[in-house]
Structure formats: structure tokens, C-alpha cells
Amino acid sequence: MNCIFCRIIRGEIPSTKVYEDDLTFAFEDIEPQAKVHTLVVPKEHIENLNDMKDQSLWFAMLKAAQEVAKRKGIEKSGYRAVINCGPDGTQIVPHLHLHVLGGELLDSQMG
Numbered sequence: 483m484n485c486i487f488c489r490i491i492r493g494e495i496p497s498t499k500v501y502e503d504d505l506t507f508a509f510e511d512i513e514p515q516a517k518v519h520t521l522v523v524p525k526e527h528i529e530n531l532n533d534m535k536d537q538s539l540w541f542a543m544l545k546a547a548q549e550v551a552k553r554k555g556i557e558k559s560g561y562r563a564v565i566n567c568g569p570d571g572t573q574i575v576p577h578l579h580l581h582v583l584g585g586e587l588l589d590s591q592m593g
């Protein structure tokens with residue numbers, strides 16, 4: 483599997499790990515859009531949000547985002563959790579990922 487995020491999860495491409503559990507992996511975004519920018523991905527290759535069918539995996543993704551916020555020290559100051567899906571959603575990497583953004587006041591515009 484040539485998917486870049488699958489390769490990061492397998493350790494074939496270096497990343498800065500923030501959190502990991504049985505179902506999820508979280509690492510620093512290589513081109514941060516905010517002072518804190520961490521990606522949470524399912525270890526299983528799931529292309530995008532449309533293919534997310536598993537309740538326990540969805541819960542694990544959100545728990546991982548909470549844990550990332552704690553570890554990055556932005557739990558109280560606040561953050562944004564974003565999933566881009568498909569072409570109009572500007573999803574570039576076809577392995578589902580949740581962006582955790584914070585560490586500063588974010589632009590209030592959503593699009």
C-alpha cells in the first residue's frame with residue numbers, strides 16, 4: 483500500500499508522534515496551519531469520511547483528538563477539529579484524517 487499516511491503509521495516515513503492507541507495514530511502536520519496542528523488518523527486505511535462506518539473507530543478518533551488537545555496544552559484555550567472530505571472539501575491525502583488546530587486564535591471564517 484503506497485498511501486503516505488499508511489506508511490507513516492508503519493514507520494516507513496518519519497513523523498513526530500503525538501499519541502497512539504490500538505485504533506488511531508496522531509502526528510504533527512508537516513506544514514502547520516496554526517501554532518498547533520496535529521493530524522489524527524485511523525490505523526486502518528479508510529479513504530474519507532464517507533467510508534467511516536464503525537462506531538467504535540469514530541469514537542476512538544474523537545477520544546484521540548481530545549487526548550491530542552491535552553498533550554498539546556490547548557484543552558482549555560480551545561481548538562478546532564476539522565475533517566476535509568473529497569474535492570470540494572479540499573481533501574488532498576486520501577486517508578481519513580482529523581486536523582486538530584489551535585495554540586492561537588483561529589480565523590473565525592469556516593470556508
Ligand code: AMP
Binds near residue numbers: 497513514572573575
Ligand atoms: P487535507 O488537505 O485535509 O488532505 O490535509 C492533508 C494534510 O496532510 C496537510 O495539512 C499536509 O500538510 C499534511 N501532510 C502531508 N504529508 C505529510 C507528512 N508526510 N507528514 C505530516 N503531514 C503531512
Ligand code: ZN
Binds near residue numbers: 486527
Ligand atoms: Zn492509508
